[in-house]
Amino acid sequence: MSETVNDKKEVRVWIDGCYDMVHFGHANALRQAKALGDKLIVGIHNDAEITKHKGPPVFTQEERYKMVKGIKWVDEVVEDAPYVTTLETLDEYQCDYCVHGDDITTTVDGYDTYHLVKTAKRYREIQRTQGVSTTDLVGRMLLMTRNHFQQGESEYSVGKDDNWLDNKSAMPFGAIQAKPSKLGQDHAARSPWTGCSQFLPTTQKINQFSNGKPAEPGDKIVYVAGAFDLFHIGHLDFLEKAKEQGDFLIVGLHTDHVVNQYKGGNYPIMNLHERVLSVLACKYVNEVVIGAPYEVTKDLIEHFSVDVVCHGRTIISEQHGDPYEIPKKMGLFKIIDSGNDMTTEKIVQRIIINRLDFEKRNNKKEEKEIAIYEAMQRTTKVAEKCG
Numbered sequence: 001m002s003e004t005v006n007d008k009k010e011v012r013v014w015i016d017g018c019y020d021m022v023h024f025g026h027a028n029a030l031r032q033a034k035a036l037g038d039k040l041i042v043g044i045h046n047d048a049e050i051t052k053h054k055g056p057p058v059f060t061q062e063e064r065y066k067m068v069k070g071i072k073w074v075d076e077v078v079e080d081a082p083y084v085t086t087l088e089t090l091d092e093y094q095c096d097y098c099v100h101g102d103d104i105t106t107t108v109d110g111y112d113t114y115h116l117v118k119t120a121k122r123y124r125e126i127q128r129t130q131g132v133s134t135t136d137l138v139g140r141m142l143l144m145t146r147n148h149f150q151q152g153e154s155e156y157s158v159g160k161d162d163n164w165l166d167n168k169s170a171m172p173f174g175a176i177q178a179k180p181s182k183l184g185q186d187h188a189a190r191s192p193w194t195g196c197s198q199f200l201p202t203t204q205k206i207n208q209f210s211n212g213k214p215a216e217p218g219d220k221i222v223y224v225a226g227a228f229d230l231f232h233i234g235h236l237d238f239l240e241k242a243k244e245q246g247d248f249l250i251v252g253l254h255t256d257h258v259v260n261q262y263k264g265g266n267y268p269i270m271n272l273h274e275r276v277l278s279v280l281a282c283k284y285v286n287e288v289v290i291g292a293p294y295e296v297t298k299d300l301i302e303h304f305s306v307d308v309v310c311h312g313r314t315i316i317s318e319q320h321g322d323p324y325e326i327p328k329k330m331g332l333f334k335i336i337d338s339g340n341d342m343t344t345e346k347i348v349q350r351i352i353i354n355r356l357d358f359e360k361r362n363n364k365k366e367e368k369e370i371a372i373y374e375a376m377q378r379t380t381k382v383a384e385k386c387g
Contacts, residue, residue, distance in 0.1 A: 020057040
């Protein structure tokens with residue numbers, strides 16, 4: 001008798017990594033991995049292993065564990081996962097195979113971290129998301145360049161080294177102006193995987209991240225708004241609390257220009273397109289308003305049938321008036337306490353304070369990737385000659 005749909009074996013997929021500064025590139029990898037099976041198990045390395053093989057992580061292991069659990073495609077998180085993926089690990093968690101992107105990951109000794117599962121033919125490869133990486137984001141913070149949210153004809157261009165910083169007043173936390181390095185948005189970055197590349201938004205990418213489901217009749221609609229720059233554990237905890245206020249959570253994302261007006265300096269670190277995908281990947285979020293108005297208007301409230309408008313404990317900028325004046329008058333406004341005081345500014349401060357360590361980490365990663373890439377190119381040329 002032929003096998004029925006109900007008798008089909010559940011396919012369990014394993015994927016692992018550092019997941020430092022969880023961004024939409026990580027989320028897209030998890031989305032692709034989940035599409036290859038029924039259950040997605042994510043292994044996350046601890047701080048000691050990451051420091052040994054790559055350099056210091058930006059976030060603690062506890063922060064990274066929780067962030068990955070908040071991504072909509074993740075079914076299970078395995079903490080303290082080994083840096084080199086073994087067959088024993090796959091068997092322990094009943095996983096059929098391991099998935100990783102088409103970039104190369106090596107140990108401190110230069111070994112492919114997936115050589116064991118590749119040899120056993122229990123490895124599947126997915127496409128790495130172009131235009132973003134933790135290395136790139138750290139580089140942006142180290143340089144604090146405005147190139148990542150240029151507008152108009154310059155929106156997709158790469159800035160030159162001599163334009164790395166608009167002015168000293170834009171430098172955060174007393175950082176010392178220094179000669180530009182090959183990081184982040186500096187066009188001299190040469191790594192084929194984590195060097196400077198441009199993220200080009202498409203409707204397909206947004207559709208892939210969105211669940212596409214509208215609110216059901218009778219659902220209580222919750223609306224929140226903000227920058228949600230460098231999506232972090234503070235954002236995650238806030239959105240979890242906001243979702244508890246109703247059934248359908250809508251997040252309004254301000255444009256880069258608006259964010260820069262009320263945050264100043266070189267913020268936002270991530271541009272609007274990048275922030276949209278990062279927020280959409282959160283399992284508490286149902287819908288995103290791309291380029292939401294700073295002021296929560298009556299028209300917006302009526303258009304989305306909003307029942308409650310929430311804000312966290314962070315200070316509300318009233319430089320151009322109170323953006324929540326109308327929902328307050330309508331009795332819809334509510335302050336919620338996420339219990340987490342993490343902010344984007346604190347993340348930047350972590351990077352600036354440990355600037356030398358992170359510069360060393362980024363340069364080390366780029367040098368390693370360039371060496372691997374060049375070796376692959378040489379192997380390809382030899383194979384072509386022999387063929």
